Amino acid sequence: MPRQILSPVGLNQWLEFFQDKTLPVRASTQARLHKALEHPSSNLLTLAPIVRTDPVLCLHITRAAQALLKEKDAKLASLEHAIQTLGFDRVREVLDAQQPFRLNPGSTQHTQFMRAVADSHHASTQVTDWLSQKQSSFTEEARLASLLYGFIHWLAWLYAPLHKEAYQRKVLEEGVDVALAEHDIFGCTLQELGFRLAQRWNLPSLTIEALSHDTSPSSDLLNKLHLKAMGDPRLTGDPLREINHFLQQPFFAVKLSNWLALTVTRGWNTPKAHRLLEVISDYLRLDSHTALARLHSQCAESARQYHLPGVLSPAAEMLFIPSRQPTPGLLREAERQQLHDTAPAVCLSQAPPARPQTTPGSAPIELLNDFKDKGQFERCVEQLRQPASSTKPALLLQLLLKGLHEGLGLNRVCILQRNPGKHQLKTLLSTGFDSGHLMTRYENNLEIPSLFKRMCDKPTCVWYNSRTYERLQPLLPADFEACLPTHDWLMMSLFDQHGAIALVYADMGEQSPPITEFYSERFRFLGASTAQALKHLTQVSP
Numbered sequence: 001m002p003r004q005i006l007s008p009v010g011l012n013q014w015l016e017f018f019q020d021k022t023l024p025v026r027a028s029t030q031a032r033l034h035k036a037l038e039h040p041s042s043n044l045l046t047l048a049p050i051v052r053t054d055p056v057l058c059l060h061i062t063r064a065a066q067a068l069l070k071e072k073d074a075k076l077a078s079l080e081h082a083i084q085t086l087g088f089d090r091v092r093e094v095l096d097a098q099q100p101f102r103l104n105p106g107s108t109q110h111t112q113f114m115r116a117v118a119d120s121h122h123a124s125t126q127v128t129d130w131l132s133q134k135q136s137s138f139t140e141e142a143r144l145a146s147l148l149y150g151f152i153h154w155l156a157w158l159y160a161p162l163h164k165e166a167y168q169r170k171v172l173e174e175g176v177d178v179a180l181a182e183h184d185i186f187g188c189t190l191q192e193l194g195f196r197l198a199q200r201w202n203l204p205s206l207t208i209e210a211l212s213h214d215t216s217p218s219s220d221l222l223n224k225l226h227l228k229a230m231g232d233p234r235l236t237g238d239p240l241r242e243i244n245h246f247l248q249q250p251f252f253a254v255k256l257s258n259w260l261a262l263t264v265t266r267g268w269n270t271p272k273a274h275r276l277l278e279v280i281s282d283y284l285r286l287d288s289h290t291a292l293a294r295l296h297s298q299c300a301e302s303a304r305q306y307h308l309p310g311v312l313s314p315a316a317e318m319l320f321i322p323s324r325q326p327t328p329g330l331l332r333e334a335e336r337q338q339l340h341d342t343a344p345a346v347c348l349s350q351a352p353p354a355r356p357q358t359t360p361g362s363a364p365i366e367l368l369n370d371f372k373d374k375g376q377f378e379r380c381v382e383q384l385r386q387p388a389s390s391t392k393p394a395l396l397l398q399l400l401l402k403g404l405h406e407g408l409g410l411n412r413v414c415i416l417q418r419n420p421g422k423h424q425l426k427t428l429l430s431t432g433f434d435s436g437h438l439m440t441r442y443e444n445n446l447e448i449p450s451l452f453k454r455m456c457d458k459p460t461c462v463w464y465n466s467r468t469y470e471r472l473q474p475l476l477p478a479d480f481e482a483c484l485p486t487h488d489w490l491m492m493s494l495f496d497q498h499g500a501i502a503l504v505y506a507d508m509g510e511q512s513p514p515i516t517e518f519y520s521e522r523f524r525f526l527g528a529s530t531a532q533a534l535k536h537l538t539q540v541s542p
Contacts, residue, residue, distance in 0.1 A: 007163070007344040010187040015196055017344075018155050024101030029054040037092055047091060048080045053306065055120050055147050057098070061086065062148065064094045066202045076204045078140035105310030108331045109339065112164065113157040114311045115265070118302075120150040122314045123261035125302035126295065127253050130284060138206075138250050145206035145251075149258045152194030160186075161331065161339055166346045168329035172266070175474040177449040184478035185346060189213075189448065210254035213447060219457060221246065226275060229282040247283060256280065260295070261314065268318055370409070370518075377407025377522070384529040393501065393534055397429060397494075400504060400530040405431050408522050410490075410506040414439050417502050418456055423447045425456070425503065432509075439483040439505070451475035455493040456500035459531065461524050464489050465514060488515040492527040496534040504530075 008017040033050050036042045051057050058079055065082035068090075069075070076082055083091060104110045124147035131139040156164050163185050170181035182189045195211035209215055217225060221242070227235045228243050235243070246252060260280065263272050281291040296318055303315035331339070371377055380403030387396065397415050404413045412432035416425045425444040433440050444452045451472060454460065464472050465488045476484075489507035493500050504527055508515060 005344045007347045014193050018197055021155055021159050023056045023154055025057045025098040026054050027100035027102050029057055030100055033095055044084050047083050055117050058147055059151055060094050060098060063201055079144050108335055109161040111311050112329050114308050116153040116157050118306055118314060119261040119265050120147055121306040122299060122302040123257040126298050127257035129298045131253060141206050142250055142253050145204055145210055146254045146257045148203055148207045149210055149254055152190050162343050162346050165329060165331050179448050180450050183448045206250055210251040215251050225279055229278040264317055372409030373407050377403050380407055381529055384533045387533045396530055396533050401429050401431060403526050404506055411509040412507050414505045415502055418500050425452055450477050455503060459493055459495050461492040463520050485510045490523045494531045
C-alpha cells in the first residue's frame, strides 16, 4: 500500500515546504563550465555565456552573489555582475554544490520541469530584445529578473507534480481561470508564493518587485491598457498618463514577457495570446504583423539557445494549428502512482457539484408562486423604498435578509460584506443555515479572479441552474463549492455610489427542489430595492 504524503495547505505551509528545496543543474552545463573553469585562457567574462545556457544555474549563481552583496547593501545589475562578484573560486564552489540533472524523456514530470525552465528562458529572450530596441538602461537587469520570475513553476513541477497536474486539468479541461485554479489547488497563487519565496531567498529586487501582486495591474488598469493598445480616442488626460507611467516601470517589461511565455505555452492562437499581442505591439510601437514576426523570431532564438532533446520547445508551438494543439502536463497513470510515494497528494475540498438536472419549469407544485408571508415581504419593500436619513446600511441589509427569508420564503439567505481595504469578502449576516455550516463563516479573496470578483466589478444577478451551469461552474472557487446545495441558488451584488458593498446569496436548502421563476424575480426585485436604498443613503450622507 503506497504511503500518502500530506499536502501543504495555504501560503505559509507551501513556503516552508519549498524553503530548503534545491534545483538540479543540467549535467551537460556542469561539464562545460567545469572545463571552462580549468582552461588557462578563461576569464570571468567567458563564463557568463555558459552559465546563461542553464537558467537554474543562473538562479544558484545569483543567490550566491546576492548573499555577498547584501553585506554591502549593493544591488545586482546583471548575471555578469553576479559572476564578477563571486570570482572563479566561489563559482566553482556553487557549481560543485549542485546535483546534476539528466532528463528522462519518458517522464512527464521531467519534461514539464524542463519545459517550465524553457518558458523562463523564452521570457528572458523576449524582454532583452524589447528593451534593446528601446535602448533601455536596465536591459540586463530586466533580462535576469525575467529569467528568474518563473522559478516557482520549476520548483512546483519538481516537488509538487501532482498539484501541477491537477492545476493543468482545471485550466485545460474545466476552463477555470489560471489564478483561480492555482488558489483552488495550492490555497494561494504561485505568483504570491514566488514573491514570498523570492524575498526569503534574497533574489534581485527587480524580480521581487515584478512578482509582487501590488505591482500587478487592476482590472480597471488592464482595461485601459487594452484601450490604449487599440488606439481608443476616449483614453485621454489622467487615465492616459496613468497608463504611460505604468508602461515605463522596469517591472512591467518583466511581467509582460512572462505573461507572454506562460500564455503561448498553451498556443499562440488563443484569445489571451491575441490580446497580449495587441499590448506588446503598442509597447514596442510596431504594427501587429511586425510585432508578431519579431516575437516569433525571438521565440525561435530562445529554442536554439536552450535546446532540450525530447522536450517540446516554446518555438514548436508556432507550428501547430489550433486543432492540433497538444495538451501538456498530464501524467501517465503509472507515473502518477509512482509519484504518490515521493510527492504530496492533492487534497481538494470536494468534487465539483453535480450539474442541476431539473429545469426551473418542472419544479414541484408546492414551490410555485407563493410567499411565505406576503405582508412581511411588502413591509420590507416599503421600508427599503423610503429609508430614513438616519438609517444605517447595516439596517438595510437586515431588512433584505428578513424580506427574503421570512417574507419571500427562501430557506437559506446569507449576506457577504466586501472589505475594500483588504480586498476581502466575508459573511456578515446569515439565516436558515445549520450551526457550523461553512457559509456562516465564509471568506473570499477578491484579488483572485472568480465569480465573486466579477460581481464586485459591476452589478450582477446570477441564477445557478441547469441552463447556467456550464458558464458559471468554471468561475466558482473550490471552497465555495463545498458550501453549495445540490440544486439551484441565487446571488446578487449590491452597490452604493462608491462601488460594491455586499453580495446576497439564497437557496431553498440542501436537498430542496429547484428554484422557480417566481422566487428569482422577487429575489432580484428586493435586491434592486436594497441597492437603490444604499445609493440614496450615500447621496444624502454628509
